[in-house]
Amino acid sequence: MVCGTQFPLNNVPELCIICNDERQYIPESGQTWTNLVELSKSHRVIINKIDDCLYELKTVPVFGIGQRALFILTHDGNILWDCISLLDEATVEWIKSKGCSLWRYIQYCIQYEVYVCDVQQSQ
Numbered sequence: 001m002v003c004g005t006q007f008p009l010n011n012v013p014e015l016c017i018i019c020n021d022e023r024q025y026i027p028e029s030g031q032t033w034t035n036l037v038e039l040s041k042s043h044r045v046i047i048n049k050i051d052d053c054l055y056e057l058k059t060v061p062v063f064g065i066g067q068r069a070l071f072i073l074t075h076d077g078n079i080l081w082d083c084i085s086l087l088d089e090a091t092v093e094w095i096k097s098k099g100c101s102l103w104r105y106i107q108y109c110i111q112y113e114v115y116v117c118d119v120q121q122s123q
Contacts, residue, residue: 002026004064004085009035036086039063045084045091047071059086073098 002025003018012033019026043063048056053073064085072079078098 039086040088043086045086045088057084059084
């Protein structure tokens with residue numbers, strides 16, 4: 001697995017649009033796919049407190065491109081900045097325990113370009 005992007009099970013593309021970008025590395029063996037159930041068997045999310053209002057969420061062992069998410073607590077709502085491939089039930093419960101509304105901002109960077117994939121407020 002290289003990028004860790006998720007697709008609905010009923011709509012998995014033949015080629016991942018992110019991995020298919022000419023700037024993205026793909027192993028010689030080609031693209032491979034997994035799902036959250038299989039990923040959860042060998043990986044977990046760790047949450048590191050960086051500051052009173054800032055947490056880092058990482059999948060271990062490293063998966064995909066090794067991205068991390070930052071969880072920021074604010075008085076106006078919480079922000080989950082960037083994404084990780086495994087957002088398991090324990091992590092969802094931890095996020096819910098922090099209260100307030102949650103804003104997600106998910107981005108994917110290739111070199112110096114930023115592609116915004118989703119900006120959404122959860123109720």
